[in-house]
Amino acid sequence: MTAPSSLTTPMTLHLAKVIAQSQGWISFDMFMAEALYAPGLGYYANELPKFGAMPTTPDGTSVKSDFVTAPEMTPLFAYAFARQIAQALEHTQNHEIWEFGAGTGALAQQLLTALAAMGVKIKRYTIVDISSTLKERQRTRLIDHLNVVQWADVLPDDMNGVVIGNEVLDAMPVQLLSRVGGVWHERGVVLDNSNPHAESPAFVWQDRPSELRPPFEVTGEHDYVTEIHPQAQGFVQTLADRLQTGAVFLLDYGFPESEYYHPQRHIGTVMCHQAHQSDTDPLTQVGQKDITAHVNFTGIALAAQDAGLEVLGYTNQAHFLMNCGIVDLMQAASLPERVAAQKLIMEHEMGELFKVIALGTGVPWTPLGFAHGDKMHCL
Numbered sequence: 001m002t003a004p005s006s007l008t009t010p011m012t013l014h015l016a017k018v019i020a021q022s023q024g025w026i027s028f029d030m031f032m033a034e035a036l037y038a039p040g041l042g043y044y045a046n047e048l049p050k051f052g053a054m055p056t057t058p059d060g061t062s063v064k065s066d067f068v069t070a071p072e073m074t075p076l077f078a079y080a081f082a083r084q085i086a087q088a089l090e091h092t093q094n095h096e097i098w099e100f101g102a103g104t105g106a107l108a109q110q111l112l113t114a115l116a117a118m119g120v121k122i123k124r125y126t127i128v129d130i131s132s133t134l135k136e137r138q139r140t141r142l143i144d145h146l147n148v149v150q151w152a153d154v155l156p157d158d159m160n161g162v163v164i165g166n167e168v169l170d171a172m173p174v175q176l177l178s179r180v181g182g183v184w185h186e187r188g189v190v191l192d193n194s195n196p197h198a199e200s201p202a203f204v205w206q207d208r209p210s211e212l213r214p215p216f217e218v219t220g221e222h223d224y225v226t227e228i229h230p231q232a233q234g235f236v237q238t239l240a241d242r243l244q245t246g247a248v249f250l251l252d253y254g255f256p257e258s259e260y261y262h263p264q265r266h267i268g269t270v271m272c273h274q275a276h277q278s279d280t281d282p283l284t285q286v287g288q289k290d291i292t293a294h295v296n297f298t299g300i301a302l303a304a305q306d307a308g309l310e311v312l313g314y315t316n317q318a319h320f321l322m323n324c325g326i327v328d329l330m331q332a333a334s335l336p337e338r339v340a341a342q343k344l345i346m347e348h349e350m351g352e353l354f355k356v357i358a359l360g361t362g363v364p365w366t367p368l369g370f371a372h373g374d375k376m377h378c379l
Helices: 005-021 028-037 076-092 106-117 132-141 230-242 297-306 317-323 326-331 335-345 347-351
Strands: 096-100 124-128 149-151 159-166 175-180 183-191 203-209 224-228 243-255 271-274 277-279 290-292 310-316 354-360
Touching: 005 028, 005 183, 028 175, 028 183, 028 290, 076 106, 076 159, 076 243, 076 317, 076 326, 076 335, 096 106, 106 124, 106 132, 159 230, 230 243, 230 297, 230 354, 243 297, 297 310, 297 354, 310 317, 317 326, 317 335, 317 347, 317 354, 326 335, 335 347
Parallel strands: 096 124, 096 159, 124 149, 159 243
Antiparallel strands: 175 183, 175 224, 183 203, 243 354, 271 277, 271 290, 310 354
16 A cells, blocks of 8 residues: 555655754654654554554455554453453552553443443543544544543643553654674664655665663674664653552563563564555655554563552463453354454464553552463563
8 A cells, every 4th residue: 555645755855854954864763753653744643544454344345454453353352351440440449541542442432331331430531642633533433432531642740540551562662773793783764865866755774883782681693683662661650650549551562571682583573564564664655654663571560660660460462361251251252253352362363472561559469360371470
């Protein structure tokens, strides 16, 4: 799928200006931030379709979207998750939910429906999302819940409640580090000046020697590319500073530190998603496709602890959802829903790659989703 030139040209021209203003070189986290979030131009700030169902629905209808998240696959994800949220609300004596990066609003809609059916009273459901186009899509989808749903552009100094984020951390800009010939560099982006007759600016990599290092020693002498995650860790630290009472549940694909910086993972984890296809080149079709990186969950846990939160649990998505009763929910569901739900828990699908980490204030406790199969010892 190719975006119209009316979008492509302004995006690339904007990035070219940013690079020029930065003396010809920008770090990858700056590039990624502009590519995803530049007002009106970045991937999450423009009007191209993003989230949705699979490329072809059961009735054969073609769907224009780039990727699908768990709530779009099956509501059973939210119904199971709702059990965990209900327990957390009761344990922390709260009636408020905060969702970061709510996408289409599917998870919010399904959670509110499930919690209402469970008799759980929600005073406020606050969505924090920087995309104006997604906010409008969320408002439309959540029309029946506007008595409790609100949107926030700025976090208050004090927060209370249960905070959730499904596939939020992976979209936070990362810095790239490259070890070339045994020397560590920070990998950045410059303009490609090799074709002076090109109609639109193009971008290429350029490494600069750096004092930055991965948090975990990468053994061997081979060339190696990886990421560090100051923005994701900063996000967790901000939550820790603001959250007075409550709990945080973050779901995403990633690894603990020892796996993340494994010597064999030498090309890093940065990926792009467009039209349900993936590629590893974020420097092309900028603004037209998603750019993500896997999450270093050890770094998230350490940032949380350093900022005063307790790590309540860490496990894979399969264990989390099964602890929350998804298998029982599947038994009462239709065949298509059972098939979709199986993808959430099967090891070769989303069950093992996706992880869940829980953080909390006050005295540590064991959330429902981590009753069996907790892997905090792996962090």
